[in-house]
Amino acid sequence: MKKSQADVVFTNGRVYTVDNQQPWSEAVAVSNGRFTAVGNAADISACIGPQTNVIDLGGKMVLPGFIDSHAHVSCTTNETASLEMFHLESLEDYLDAVREFATNHPEHEVIYGGGWHNDLFPPTGPVKKDLDAVVSDRPVCLMSEDGHFDWVNSKAIEMAGISKDTVAPAGGIIEKDPLTGEPSGTFRETARDLIQNVLPPFTVDQIKGSIRNFMQEAASVGITTVHDPLLILPDADGQLIGFGAGRNNIQAYAEMARDSELTVRVRGTVLTDPTLDADQVQAIKSVCEQQDNPLFKMTGIKVFVDGVVEGATAFLLEPYAHMPDTCGEPLWDLDNLKSLFAEAARERLQIHIHAIGDAAIRMSLDALEHARSTHGTLDSRHLITHLHILDRTDIPRMAALNVIGVPQPFWFVKGDYFHNLEARYLGLERAEKEYPMKSLKDAGILLAGASDYPVQVPSPPLLGIMLGVTRCEPGETDPNEILGPEERMTLEEMIACFTINGAHANFLEHETGSIEVGKNADMVVLENNLFEIPATEIANTKVLMTIFEGQSVYRDAAI
Ligand SMILES: [Zn+2]
Incomplete structure (x- = not known):
């Protein structure tokens, strides 16, 4: 023929x-x-x-082409719009960089930045007075490496009208000076919105800059499709877990797709607000329906059910080892979460869940079960990302609900972070059991790979594939330094996670993911x-x- x-x-x-x-x-x-x-x-x-x-x-x-199923592409900004701190390693370096950035950018109304490392500071986080010493005339707002906390100066606190009497919103923490009771400069989870909703957001052009930056990096590491799980409704001003500065990100993607400027295919989910009821699903649905460009579509809603281990904001079944009085708290109450999930399921929207602690994962499964019992089995491809600490009894439930798992194999190592932070906060025994993967796969759960960029920078899928197979620091030869050897995946399985499984997780299995x-x-x-x-x-x-x-x-x- x-x-x-x-x-x-x-x-x-x-x-x-x-x-x-x-x-x-x-x-x-x-x-x-x-x-x-x-x-x-x-x-x-x-x-x-x-x-x-x-x-x-x-x-x-x-x-x-590789698929990264969870990367916060648009909630980072390029170097002209914000200060990139990931590569810096000390308080002194941070302060020098902030001073220099502020001097070079007199036009910026706010000094935004991100990437500071939690393990350089005490559990109460960094303080405003260090920043005040370098910038006092303009607000400074610097996001932590994991994207869950903000370090701000006195000017930002003053503009937001926050005092020692301000009560943190549910799911948030305002760190306070033990002597004066004044906010000390670290705002966690939902408390970040007290600041972010007041400061001017990034412009569409600044966000486009960060997307272009990512696209360049993505092309050099083989990524051709990405899921951005932090799209923000343009008129949102409630509790956005501190991501309010990204309010223009949907418009930035939409314009780049329209102008055929995207060199990665983008799928995204829109952030929900734990202080609003299930009606918010309607607003999200109508925004999702407005975008129908093959380069950029929105598949549903994003829900943060808990925070992160490093701020003791992940929601655990057993207390933290370093804070025996706390298990962390969920950002939602279970009834609200059930109504939200039921409404999303009814509207056939995908639910993209951030859950790190075993209690948060269980709560997510409870709410998904409720949604299924209300609306039956639909091809919704709900997924849970991160999955650090998972009670084994929840694995078969996750499989029965057809929930897709989106782990970040980049973290499957016993490096400094594991020894200095995770083992200290969780206790060694629990930390050793973090990040199950093979047992999820063997239970029949579909797994898609992701980096959580910019938590991971750079984020080459080949590194994720390797760490999923080896589960130890590159070059490590001591078998005791393998994190959960029984959870190692095969090469074929890891390639599938970053290709065809990612396509499935993004409703793209007829478009990409295999040759x-x-x-x-x-x-x-x-x-x-x-x-x-x-x-x-x-x-x-x-x-x-x-x-x-x-x-x-x-x-x-x-x-
Ligand atoms: Zn994330």
Whole structure:
């Protein structure tokens, strides 16, 4: 049969398709951004015509483009809009950087920034007086590395009208000076909104800058689809768990999709407010329905059920080891959560749940069970991300409810963070059981991989794939330093997490996630065949080329 001429043929590759019908092939043909043929080199040569661009892959490995199913792309800002602190390692460095940034940006009404490390400060967090010493005339608002706390100066506290008498909203903590009772400068979870709702948000252009920044990085590590779980309704001003500064992010994505500027496919979920009732689902639904560009769509709602271990805001079944009087608190009460989930299920919206502690995960499953009993089994693809501490008895419930798990394998190591913070806060025994993955997989739970960018920067999926397989620090040889050896995944399983399973989690399994005829031509070309190198070398493997919808969006000099 005569095959029609392709726009591009990629040949002489080791193509791991992630398609069970035909796991390996040598060549693919692409026309109009989609795969038109996948097979051996001889077959595909029939698609080559005089106009066809033929690319010789030189025997290199090809995978489907990677999917990051939970990355806060738009709630970061590029270096011109905010101060990036992830790479800094001391209070002195932070203060120098804030001073310098403020001097270089007299036009910024607010000094925004983020990435400071929790383990450099006492459990009560950093203090305002350190910031006051470097910037006192303008508000400063710096987000922690995990995105759950803000460190602010006195000017920000004053603009927000917060005093020692201000009571923190439910689910939030205002850290106070033990002597004066005044806010000391750290605001946790919902308490951040007292500040963020008052300060001017990032502009659409500033947010576009952060998305462009991410796209560049994404292309260089092979990501072609991403889920942004922190979209904010443009007129929202309630409890947004401190993400109010991102109020223009839906507009930024929508304009970039309209202008064909996106070089990653974006799916997103819209943040819900724990102080509002289930009616908020209607407002979210109508905003979701306004976006129907294949490059950018919204699939449903995002719900923070708890906080994070490092602020003792994750909701646990047993108390924290360093604070035996607290188990943390959920950000929602169970009845509200049940009504919210039932309403979202009724409107066929996907529910994207942040749950870290075992009590938060159980509560999420209780609410999902309620939604199912009210509206039956729908193809809703609800998912729980993070899943740090999970009571084993909840695993079969999660499977029975068809809940997708979205873990961040980047964290599956016993590094400094584990020893200095997680083991101290949770107790070693509980910390050793963190981050189950294989047991979820074996129970039949679909797992999609994610980085939680910018908690993880950079966030190459190959590192996530490697750590899911090894569960130890790169270069570690001591078997005692493997975090839960029985939870290690195979390479095939980890590749599926960052490709086809991610596609499923984002309702994109007919569009991407495997190399199959009819799907978008999203591919990544790698220096080494991952199946022929030691697992510890996976993250060192170079991405040589990233193809998004048939177009090269990244090309290393070596190819
Ligand atoms: Zn997150």
